Amino acid sequence: MSNERPYARAMQRLQGAGLRPTRQRLGLARLLFDRGDRHVTAEQLHGEAMGDSLKVSLATVYNTLNQFTEAGLLREVVVEAGRSYFDTNTSAHHHFFHERDGMLEDIPSDHVVLTRVPEPPPGKKVARVEVIVRLSDAG
Amino acid sequence: MSNERPYARAMQRLQGAGLRPTRQRLGLARLLFDRGDRHVTAEQLHGEAMGDSLKVSLATVYNTLNQFTEAGLLREVVVEAGRSYFDTNTSAHHHFFHERDGMLEDIPSDHVVLTRVPEPPPGKKVARVEVIVRLSDAG
DNA sequence: TCAACCGTTTAGAATAACTAAAAACTAAAC
DNA sequence: GTTTAGTTTTTAGTTATTCTAAACGGTTGA
Incomplete structure (x- = not known):
């Protein structure tokens, strides 16, 4: 269309x-x-x-x-x-980073669960939490 | 001494x-x-x-x-x-990043709990998981 | 329709962070 | 001490990113 x-x-x-x-x-x-x-x-x-x-x-x-x-x-x-x-995906999500070739890949959001998120220090608020899983070749 | x-x-x-x-x-x-x-x-x-x-x-x-x-x-x-x-602390831990002044600060390790860590794709293994909590001034 | 104006956009020049290469130096071994 | 191998400095890139001044394009008024 x-x-x-x-x-x-x-x-x-x-x-x-x-x-x-x-x-x-x-x-x-x-x-x-x-x-x-x-x-x-x-x-x-x-x-x-x-x-x-x-x-x-x-x-x-x-x-x-x-x-x-x-x-x-x-x-x-x-x-x-x-x-x-x-990243064209602006919703809350996280990333795999392939160290070998520098490629970045989304992690399906339900594959990461943060049970406890740290308290921000006084006067501050959490703008965003970012999780990066660095991958290397399996031994 | x-x-x-x-x-x-x-x-x-x-x-x-x-x-x-x-x-x-x-x-x-x-x-x-x-x-x-x-x-x-x-x-x-x-x-x-x-x-x-x-x-x-x-x-x-x-x-x-x-x-x-x-x-x-x-x-x-x-x-x-x-x-x-x-970072002089090389043990497994995570960071607060203060966006305002570019300061980096350790997060006490027990303040972050990752319940579920994603499976690495085939042929890859997880080298490290990094959590960065970005802080801005509280509104 | 045209021209003068003015904010926006663009692209080349400039900057900042970092690295590489070569020459000058230092530390350790003999 | 002298030699050798490893280090530091200097200088000159390289690369990612930002700055700025000129070009563009849309708007207004004649």
Whole structure:
């Protein structure tokens, strides 16, 4: 149904977030959100955009990813020094991190149960609890 | 008792890790390990060294932190893009991260209980489970 | 319709964190 | 001491990310 208007969904997302639908943003939004849950780095996304003949600079990719994150369309996940992943799944969930190849993968939410969550210190509140399960090759 | 030989402990640690006890490494080890549990960045530690009139270059601080980490004396914790913390507590434990000022703090281990830990995918094993509780100012 | 204005967006330049390589130095072994 | 092997420093990258100034595009008024 949305074959005729491939940008319709991306457009809606941008409008909902109060971001102007520019060619670059639409293109990136489509790459990000029209392919199911994804975990991308800025570099990767830039590469995909090039391959998709969308002209964007890497800086714009960073700007866009940060704006999307700010707007709540993405979530930034930091697992390794010097590399940020952006996750299209913004609901509460956790991650496997494959140390060998640097891949990030969602953990189905019911597979982690935190029975006890620590009290925040006075004057502070818990913004988010993040669980990262680091995986290595089985011995 | 160790007042007379302030470097004795640091010396032992280095020897245990098979690292030559040079002036820089001894000085840094002392700053790191003789003050209880700490979470430092390379920049911070370099600053402390300077203040302690220990001549070390920033590159050496980075090298040393990485060597100590490799040797199991430290653990690297990544919570924010573009900044690594090194934790002198290498036992299994978790962290509060204060988003406002970028401070990292240990969570007493019995304050987090993971009832269910996810199965690793086939061919993989769990190397480590990391819980980060992000704190913001209470509304 | 056109032009002047003005906030927004973009992309190249700049910055910060970190690493690598080569030369200068130190510690330990003989 | 001299040699050797391991360390530190310096310098020069590299990489991820941010800054900024110029280009864009939409809006208003003529």
